[in-house]
Amino acid sequence: MVTNITEEVGRSVWYGWGNPDRARPLSPSARKFLRRTLKLTSVDDARPPVDWSGARVGAVAISDEVLSELRTALGADHVSTESVDRILHCGGKSTPDLLRRRSGDALYAPDVVVFPGNTQDVREILDISLRRRLAVVPFGGGTSVVGGVEPVRGPFEAVVALDLRRLNSLLHIDPLNRTATFEAGIRGPAIEAALEPHGFTLGHFPQSHQQATLGGYVATRSAGQASTGYGRSDDLVKSVHVETPAGPLDVGSSAPGTAAGPQLLDVVVGSEGTLGVITTATVKITPKPDHKTYGAWSFPSFAAGAEAMRRLQHDGVRGDMPHVCRLSDTDETASTFKLGGWKTGALSRYLAVRGQKTPSLALFVWEGSASEIAGRKRRSARILRESRGIRLGPMPALAWEHGRFSGPYLRDELLTRGIYVETVETAATWSRAEQTYRSVRAAILEALRTNGGGAFVQTHISHVYSDGVSLYFTFLAGLEDDGLAQNARVKEVASSAIVAAGATITHHHAIGMDHSPYLEAEIGGLGVKVLRGIKHTLDPDGIMNPGKLIPAHKEEQQ
């Protein structure tokens, strides 16, 4: 059965997300909500993207000689200097990425895009790049929202976007060991479509699922919407093959548990293309659940809902935890009701009567076998009720699941209507979560409002751990004339507030260029030095994905 988990969606349009035909227009009530909340005179189409013909792309800075070497290695069909390919590889999908491209700015496009067909091709590209001094930017789904695939040339002759789309096969499935080996360029829906006939799932569904690739998951330590149940990408990955400038490297044990020294898998996982190109990955797979059951609960406050999440995790029976656990703060709950176009009048009145005038909405999905899932849900319900939750029935969770991958389309729609929207995410221990939530939220609101306009911040928890939770902030305001400056201002303030709160600079978006200035605060100067040392061993010339992850030396920054 094709669902939004397995359906193939075309690769994203150059200026935004996915196939724009799949986007839904804003409802009248959503437009009203936004106009009032953001104090805008209009939310009609104000800033549509420029036509393709209006895109400005820089000159190709690569010699025919080098191009001819690449063509000899890969075949002429798999090396492109066409504008269309270069523009499609000139960055990721952060709001500033989109703002630039929507205005026609593709000046920083890579000089050439290569499409290797296998690991050996990748090896040859790296060898040519070393010899010819080319920077190499590995490119999977291109969904980075932190500048992770920015085609930075650095001190090199030219910059190559290395697109892994042709490495898209399931190589091996091992039902006994419950592992599967894929080529790294396979996208989320294709992973699931390949596993489905065998009765398995990877269970990794980030919002970028329909575009993102397995290699990207591993390279960025992504988390998925069901990672509370299945684990994060760094929990799922067992081993990886990576082609580095210094040679091929296999990391991850072939054994289920090992004490054989430091685990280099955890060095490659999260390396964001700065050490080499991940070409294959072996991952844990799980039998597709027979059954799913859904629940939605309302809490009197975000804090009360968070406490209910903690109790599920800490006091619930081992194994009862829902696979999906999401909790919206009262603002996000309000906007979900408005933007989702729900008929929520009766529901709101009912909750108000029950003492929840500004409710905080929680959504759950339990997965498992029919025989045991009811018991798990029932025991969880007892804890949720004890935590002042009101049961709302399964519909809100089903609706969320139906639209689980549509968020990025909404952003394109909002940008077109002159509304600035961006996200920031972190994770914090239980003891720091509330303070982190308050301080980051306040900092974002203040930064948004410096222009005197309206602003809106909504937050949710989407991942629950023994020691804490993730926090995901989505914020909106009128788009300023210089949207890039607006974005830089808000992100800087939000990131600093996260650092000050002692939370992590990123729970699942990774470091890229945008978070790189904050990494040292998290891992220390000596930690950064260790990363630089590892990079020096595997990529001594520094050709791999320049400018990402590892902060530049202080002297270089001057």
Added chain:
Amino acid sequence: MVTNITEEVGRSVWYGWGNPDRARPLSPSARKFLRRTLKLTSVDDARPPVDWSGARVGAVAISDEVLSELRTALGADHVSTESVDRILHCGGKSTPDLLRRRSGDALYAPDVVVFPGNTQDVREILDISLRRRLAVVPFGGGTSVVGGVEPVRGPFEAVVALDLRRLNSLLHIDPLNRTATFEAGIRGPAIEAALEPHGFTLGHFPQSHQQATLGGYVATRSAGQASTGYGRSDDLVKSVHVETPAGPLDVGSSAPGTAAGPQLLDVVVGSEGTLGVITTATVKITPKPDHKTYGAWSFPSFAAGAEAMRRLQHDGVRGDMPHVCRLSDTDETASTFKLGGWKTGALSRYLAVRGQKTPSLALFVWEGSASEIAGRKRRSARILRESRGIRLGPMPALAWEHGRFSGPYLRDELLTRGIYVETVETAATWSRAEQTYRSVRAAILEALRTNGGGAFVQTHISHVYSDGVSLYFTFLAGLEDDGLAQNARVKEVASSAIVAAGATITHHHAIGMDHSPYLEAEIGGLGVKVLRGIKHTLDPDGIMNPGKLIPAHKEEQQ
């Protein structure tokens, strides 16, 4: 309540394990079993350890000037060149370690033993060691069975054993986040005694529990007897402070989940003292279970038992898995019956009637709350029965738990009786487990029998994962005149068989010196180069625990 989990046992005697007064003598039936199986004319005391007065210890190769610097830094009481201290730090507890010491050989004792009282003391010791060119061997419980604490001087002026026993406090417990921060030198029982009043447990119980330290657990990626339930030490550790020659380093996120790049925690975990000295560690803690329930089952073969373990893991309800899962092969089952002095005649006859003439014994402990544990055990029992298991009642598992930490005492007893005994362990995927078991077992037997005598190998599974199991081999034979050569011969053959089977060289004993020659086969030449690069960043002079973990350069080996 003081149990074998919390009781303080004195530090090990110089030539063997723990307090010898706690050892039980071999029963007559065990002696008979050993004499026959190993074809020995006698198993009476043949090779008792030499008296303390017979220990030969080398000269102290450290200048008064350096000693005086150390004494100024730590206080004179905390710097010792006494023979008693040096002998107690002249290695770990592998069989060759014991053979050497039992014969009086402590020639390779460290020149000086230092006892820092806190992280600052450790910093000063490292600074002095760098300045004075001293090798530093971090020393926790001294329980390494792979040469991990061998006082190797390398190219340095002298070698310092850095004993962490004074760093033995619980620094902070956070019941909300379910984490606790300890000083690294705290031993297993003290960890549990410190957590017990708060209602928590670490749940980490390797056989070395009564001697080993938390820092040692983390430095070696240890696994405990209940790690199927609680996770390995590398699952439990959240963050670590390590003093390296290049400076202090904090690794591990303060957040529950993070995508902030490569995780350097996994570089320090398993580093075996080669990068620096772990001084504190923050670990996950779990509420002490209300309830434990025990089970023992018999299977017609080791393979049938292993398949039952796999089905528990794969087909059981999420969360039902027992915390302790052990399966003995038919040889270990036989020797457990004989050496344990059990009255098993009736049991053996019963099993024979039921078609299990050479049974394979499985032991289980489920931990949890009274309300749900019965259901978990019942559902597990259904799977075990379907897998041809015969239920034996709880007694064998209770007996195992009672004696869970006594194995090393038995080894001392066997060595005294002229019986060579050693262990080798690995882990393999389900698809490789049986072949690994057969080939390693056969290789050990053959190597033991080259002297024409009898030999015995017994094996168990003690850790069950989604993708495979651990395999732990214990082997016995008559002790040859040159026990060290005998041991080297058998270990070499066993290690090569493990490598050839594609299993890991160590599931939980770590690398040390003994497994170092096999590490490159597991992580590759470039992987070793990455480790060397990390070491170069953190310990550029190479003073930390020379000769361990990282294989020497080929040119150095010549």
